[in-house]
Amino acid sequence: MASAVAQGGTRLLVLLKGVAQVIFQANPWTGLVFLVALFAGGWQFGAFGLLGTVVATLTAHLLGVSWDERVSLGLEGFSGTLTGVGLVLYLEPRPMTVLLVIFGAIAGSVLSSALTVLLRPYGLAASTAPFCVITTVMVVGGSAFSRVWAVHASTPAPSAAAPGTGLSWTYLWQGTLSGVGQVFLQDQWYVGLIFLxxxxxxxxxxxxxxxxxxxxxLLTGWLLGAQAADLGAGLYGYNSVLTGIALFGTFVVATPASAVYALIGVVAAAGFSAGIGNLFAVAGGHTLTWPFVLVTWVFLAAVPMFSRIRRV
Structure with missing residues (x-):
C-alpha cells in the first residue's frame, strides 16, 4: 500500500515537472502554481493542458524514453501541456478536441524524440518546437474537416477591437505581466502574475x-510601432520571456557578456513575432512560440564562435 502511494506521488511530481518545464523548470511546486494559473485562466486550459501533459509523458514512458535523463525531469511533458492549451484555445472544449489533444500529444512525443536525436550533435534542445509543429498543422488543417472546424474559437488580435499605437500606463504594466502569461497562451494580466x-x-x-x-x-514592439492593445495583451513579450530565460542561465552561463547577448535575443524574438504572425495568418495559423524556438536555436548555435560566451 505504501509503495503504491509512493509511486502515485512520484507520477504526480513528474506531471507537475512537465508543466513547469514549459519555462525550463524541474520544480514540481512551480508546476503546481503554473497549473493553478491555467485553471485561473479557465477550467478548459487547466484540464486540457493537464491531459496533454499526461498523454505525452505516458507515451514517452511506454516507448522507453530514459526515465532518469528525461521523463522524471518532466522533459517529455511540457510540449503536451502547450498542445492541450493551444488546441482547446483555437478549437473549443468538446469531444473532438479531446481526441485531437490525445493524438497531438502522442505525435508530439515522437517528434520530440526525433528532434532530440537530430539536434543533439549541435548541442540544441527541441524546446517547444514539437508543440509548434503539431498545433500549427492541426489548426491550419482543421478547416478542411467539418467535425474539427464545426466549432472553433474566433481569436482576432486585441487591436482589432481597439486600434491605435498610443501606449498607456495600463497597457505597459498589464502587458508586462501578460507577456509572462502568454507563454501559456493566457492574456489576462492576473494569470501572468500567478505564473510569475x-x-x-x-x-x-x-x-x-x-x-x-x-x-x-513590449518596448521593442512599441518602438517599432506595434498596436498598443496587442502590446497590452502580452503578444510581444512572451517569446522574449522564453528567449531571455533560455539565453541567460539556462543554456548559457550567466555573465555580463551573456546578459547583453540574451538581451539581443530578447529584442530579436519580439521583432520576429510580427513576421511569423503575419506569415502564418495567411494560412490560418498563429505565432505560438515559433520566434523563441528559431531565435534561440540560432543564438545557441552561434555560441562556440564567441569566446566570451559559454554554454552551460
Missing amino acids: AGLVLAGWRLGVIALVSSLAG
Whole structure:
C-alpha cells in the first residue's frame, strides 16, 4: 500500500515537472502554481493542458524514453501541456478536441524524440518546437474537416477591437505581466502574475529575468510601432520571456557578456513575432512560440564562435 502511494506521488511530481518545464523548470511546486494559473485562466486550459501533459509523458514512458535523463525531469511533458492549451484555445472544449489533444500529444512525443536525436550533435534542445509543429498543422488543417472546424474559437488580435499605437500606463504594466502569461497562451494580466509567482518560487532571479524580458519585448514592439492593445495583451513579450530565460542561465552561463547577448535575443524574438504572425495568418495559423524556438536555436548555435560566451 505504501509503495503504491509512493509511486502515485512520484507520477504526480513528474506531471507537475512537465508543466513547469514549459519555462525550463524541474520544480514540481512551480508546476503546481503554473497549473493553478491555467485553471485561473479557465477550467478548459487547466484540464486540457493537464491531459496533454499526461498523454505525452505516458507515451514517452511506454516507448522507453530514459526515465532518469528525461521523463522524471518532466522533459517529455511540457510540449503536451502547450498542445492541450493551444488546441482547446483555437478549437473549443468538446469531444473532438479531446481526441485531437490525445493524438497531438502522442505525435508530439515522437517528434520530440526525433528532434532530440537530430539536434543533439549541435548541442540544441527541441524546446517547444514539437508543440509548434503539431498545433500549427492541426489548426491550419482543421478547416478542411467539418467535425474539427464545426466549432472553433474566433481569436482576432486585441487591436482589432481597439486600434491605435498610443501606449498607456495600463497597457505597459498589464502587458508586462501578460507577456509572462502568454507563454501559456493566457492574456489576462492576473494569470501572468500567478505564473510569475511560480517562477519566483523556483528562484527570484528567474522572476526578474522574465519581467525584464517581457518589458523589453513590449518596448521593442512599441518602438517599432506595434498596436498598443496587442502590446497590452502580452503578444510581444512572451517569446522574449522564453528567449531571455533560455539565453541567460539556462543554456548559457550567466555573465555580463551573456546578459547583453540574451538581451539581443530578447529584442530579436519580439521583432520576429510580427513576421511569423503575419506569415502564418495567411494560412490560418498563429505565432505560438515559433520566434523563441528559431531565435534561440540560432543564438545557441552561434555560441562556440564567441569566446566570451559559454554554454552551460
